[in-house]
Amino acid sequence: MLLLKRLFEYRELLYIFTWRHFTVRYRNTALGIVWAIIQPLVMMFLFTFLFTYVLKTGTGDIPKEVFFYASLLPWTFFSSSINYSTSSLVGNYGIITKIYFPREILPLSGILVAVIDLLIASVIYLFLLIIFKITLTFNVLWIIPIFILLFIFTMSCSFIFSCLNVYYRDVGLLTRFVVRLLFFASPVLYSIDSLSLKLKLLLFFNPLTFIIENMRRCVLEQRGVVLWQFAFAATLVIILFFFAHKLFIKTEKDFADVI
């Protein structure tokens, strides 16, 4: 793959940027990496409260706490990656105009930090699984290919948004809005099982629908993944990735001139 080829020579730089971003983020904070847990945890409590006392809709047999936490993990990964990476090129103006390296490194290092955050926040997930006595089966392993899909999807969106933001700063504002819309168009608060078939089919064009729904199912409901659905989501994501990376490379040469 072109991306890997481009990055191979610069893998240490990618590592350094990730380390730098991670260190800078948590330095001089009293709570440090606990912040990685706070966001999904607070949201989880908020949703649990809302859906227990205000809206009173259920999440089936699954305790609300685990249900929401399970969907908030991939969602938080996606949204914080996008929020960071959209401004990653514009924000590193000083480096871009002074030195060459494959520019993908900038958005990517933000996504890798989000991976670290996700891993930290997953510790709480494990506790929740134990507290609510969820038994796991081998279907849990599905989480790995689905996460890879999520990673590629997030990367594609980051490439598109970050490079367009170099030309039009509107993109930064637009993405915040798009991310908020996507939150409701993805099964974070609900399960698609409860939707009509038409709506289900429509939502399946958002790869996050498949990703979030199945990351939750394979752990909490011990269900496997429907193969054709996986194939469909994977195809969408891969096509998007090739388009996104092409756009990124095509525009990369102009970054230093127009930024």
Added chain:
Amino acid sequence: MDKENLVELKNIWKKYKIIGKFKKSLRESISSFFKEKEEIEDDEFWALEDINLTLKKGECISIYGPNGSGKTTILKLISSITYPTKGEINIKGKVAPLISLGAGFHNDLTGRENILTNGSILGMSIKEIKEKEESIIEFSELDRKFIDMPVRKYSTGMNTRLGFSVAVHSTAEIILLDEILAVGDEKFREKCHEKIKELKETKSIILVSHHMDIVRSIVDRIVYIKKGKIVEEEEIKKESRQN
């Protein structure tokens, strides 16, 4: 490409946009995205016109000209930060463009951590940086007690010293220095000049500086540039170099 040449610029033209004159509509920018035009339009100008330049192995040259004449643009082209509109560029070897010192320095990181980031950005491997760390700190003459403090607490001079120090430890064969000779106090400046003369022995250098006397004492050749065109080239004879 000539065997001896590390850098070759052949008939290089570089076009820039005058941003802010008027913003293109989305439709126009999409159409120009797919077409590479070679003429200039109202909102564009030639920053470089028909530049031919070579840097041989072991050579040290200077590009000299007034502000805005295109010196930095030439260095950016050589280091692939930007690309020519027309013409051909050949580069052999690793380039360390010191267009400014301390690229990627972050205020919240310590001096030591910034050495790592900056060195890596300049193309050094983590292993190389760790090996050279002591020598980098030594050269910068920074007080040891500051090296593990965030650079936010450094004075500007200390910052540039550290930046310069990392830069001269770069492993690249081709070194581009853009108006960074005037760093630090007089004593440190003197040291920088000595260091550049020392680097000349092993590397090929392009030096941009407005200090003509310093330039003359260091380089082999001066290329004069004016409004994006090379107007004159002057060989500096070794004997005439005052030391």
